[in-house]
Amino acid sequence: MASVLAEPTLITGEALLTMSNSGPCELVEGRIVPMTPPGNDHGIVQALLIWYLQTFVIPRKLGWVTGGEAGVYTHRNPDSVRGMDVAFISYVRQPARPRGYLRAAPELDFVQKIIGIYSTAIPHWGYALRINRQGQKRLMSANK
Numbered sequence: 001m002a003s004v005l006a007e008p009t010l011i012t013g014e015a016l017l018t019m020s021n022s023g024p025c026e027l028v029e030g031r032i033v034p035m036t037p038p039g040n041d042h043g044i045v046q047a048l049l050i051w052y053l054q055t056f057v058i059p060r061k062l063g064w065v066t067g068g069e070a071g072v073y074t075h076r077n078p079d080s081v082r083g084m085d086v087a088f089i090s091y092v093r094q095p096a097r098p099r100g101y102l103r104a105a106p107e108l109d110f111v112q113k114i115i116g117i118y119s120t121a122i123p124h125w126g127y128a129l130r131i132n133r134q135g136q137k138r139l140m141s142a143n144k
Contacts, residue, residue, distance in 0.1 A: 010031065010079075011027065011079075012030070013073055013079040013101050014100070016032070017071075017100050017101065024036065024069070030079055031078075046067055046086055050086050053065045053088060062088075062090060063091045063094065064098055066084065066102075066106075067084065067085055067087065069085070070087065070102070071083055072087070072101060072102040072106065073102065073103055087108060087109045088108040088109075089107060
């Protein structure tokens with residue numbers, strides 16, 4: 001007798017958000033993908049990036065800075081939700097405080113690379129934040 005394999009049940013981002021026992025994970029095309037918690041180097045760099053970005057964003061009332069693997073929808077139906085190391089989304093795109101997972105793509109999203117060099121441009125502001133392997137940080141004009 002032949003057996004029939006059932007299709008796996010796909011879940012939504014909304015369902016993932018309500019799960020209290022999912023552990024570190026991302027949602028990829030409706031399927032939960034377990035993740036290893038990041039190490040302390042990752043966390044330290046993430047915290048520094050959030051702090052540096054907040055000191056620029058808050059006084060200028062530019063938008064929201066988020067991090068700590070906060071989720072953003074990268075695809076819908078089936079849903080994919082990916083964690084962001086550090087991200088910025090402007091008040092123009094997200095006027096109210098973000099709840100749940102971001103539905104709009106952030107203007108700026110940092111993802112740490114294994115090689116330890118972090119650099120991104122902030123095109124709307126004309127600045128770039130660069131952190132080298134030694135951990136030295138610079139907010140510099142993207143035009144120079």
